[in-house]
Amino acid sequence: MALFGHECPVEDRERDWIQDNLEWFRGQFGDGPLSAPVILPTSEYFPPPYSGSDEDVRGAVRRVAGYMGVQAEVGVEFSDDLDHGESLQRLVPMGISQVRGAAGEYTASASGSPVITIDRANTGAPARLLAVIAHELGHVRLLGEGRVPADRKDQEPLTDLLTIYLGMGIFSANAAFDFSRLPGYSGFQRVGGWQAQQLGYLTEQMFGYGLACFASMRGEPDPGWARYLDTNPRVYLKHGLRYLSHSRPQ
Numbered sequence: 001m002a003l004f005g006h007e008c009p010v011e012d013r014e015r016d017w018i019q020d021n022l023e024w025f026r027g028q029f030g031d032g033p034l035s036a037p038v039i040l041p042t043s044e045y046f047p048p049p050y051s052g053s054d055e056d057v058r059g060a061v062r063r064v065a066g067y068m069g070v071q072a073e074v075g076v077e078f079s080d081d082l083d084h085g086e087s088l089q090r091l092v093p094m095g096i097s098q099v100r101g102a103a104g105e106y107t108a109s110a111s112g113s114p115v116i117t118i119d120r121a122n123t124g125a126p127a128r129l130l131a132v133i134a135h136e137l138g139h140v141r142l143l144g145e146g147r148v149p150a151d152r153k154d155q156e157p158l159t160d161l162l163t164i165y166l167g168m169g170i171f172s173a174n175a176a177f178d179f180s181r182l183p184g185y186s187g188f189q190r191v192g193g194w195q196a197q198q199l200g201y202l203t204e205q206m207f208g209y210g211l212a213c214f215a216s217m218r219g220e221p222d223p224g225w226a227r228y229l230d231t232n233p234r235v236y237l238k239h240g241l242r243y244l245s246h247s248r249p250q
Contacts, residue, residue, distance in 0.1 A: 005248040008211045009239040018210050022217065023157060025165040028147055029069070031202045036216045039067050039167045040223040041127055041174075052123040054078060059107075061116065064133045068166040070140050075115035079105075104132040106139035114140045131175035134168035135159055157201040166179070170225065173207035173233035208236020216244050 008015050009186045027036070039045050046063065050056050058076045083174060105117040116136040121130055136157040142148045148155055163172040202210070211233065215223045226234055 006243055007046065008243045008247075009205050009236045010203075014206055015209065017154070018067070018161065018206060019213055021161055022213050024208065025162060029141075029165065032069075033165050033167060036167055038170065038223070040065075040225060040228050041130075041170065042228075046126070046130070049125070050126055052126075057118060057123055057129065060130060061133050061137070064130060064168065065137055065140075068137050068163075069169060070137050072114050072140060072142060072144060073144060075109065075113060077115060077117045078120050079117050080120050103128075104136045104141065105138065106136045108144065114144045116140075127171060128175050131163075131171040134163040134171055136164075138162040138166070151191070157206075160201045160207075161210055164207070164214050169207065169211050169214065170228050172202075173204070173211060174228075174230045176202060176204050176207050177205065177232065204232045205236050208233045209240040211237045212240025212244060215241060221245065 002192050010018070033162070041062065045067070046060070050060070054076075057078075063075060068220075073119050103119055103122055109115055116139075118129070118132060118136075122132050141149060142159060142162060148158065152158070159168070160172055163169055208229075211229070215221070215226075215237070223237075226237055229237060
């Protein structure tokens, strides 16, 4: 696969899954997200101050819920010991495989109201926290609104993809893989004195291609918001846009 050629940056199975589900989202949520602003990691969308307090986190949840069109009142709980052994689904060319980790949790109360639980380890890293919040609120829109069954095999990666369609994809893509000296969650390995961390259910390539398809659906051949992406997802986004421009009828 030539990195700077016109080939798709993901495997055929992943390409079809991304494109088909983005179109499904369009049917489910309408065209509104295609003309709405893409949410950026700027003070315009997330004004300071932020201290990491429980109230600050609840405020962030309310703000992201507004951006993602969540109508329900979402309860927020906190944990110091979420089960890091929870299975995460990651799409790979040979099928669904399992990796380990947890950063948040979605449940419904006895009355049916949505509740998300945030691991306090995330509250000191606002960008990663917002990715976790977006993912859990994606569950509210899919599971809480009855759009997918709880046993849908690909619902976790589907929820990550939904964050793209509902405008929070920059945060999800940037959190997908990170080098940090802080402890990580899923599948982290040491690289020299650093740790490579994964947070999320899609690969960087899949996030990049999903964002490329989203930009194409929005009629943005060179989206200005791409500059807010980290290097890898931005490269895959541009690669995906080149592929789409050469593969679709003009």
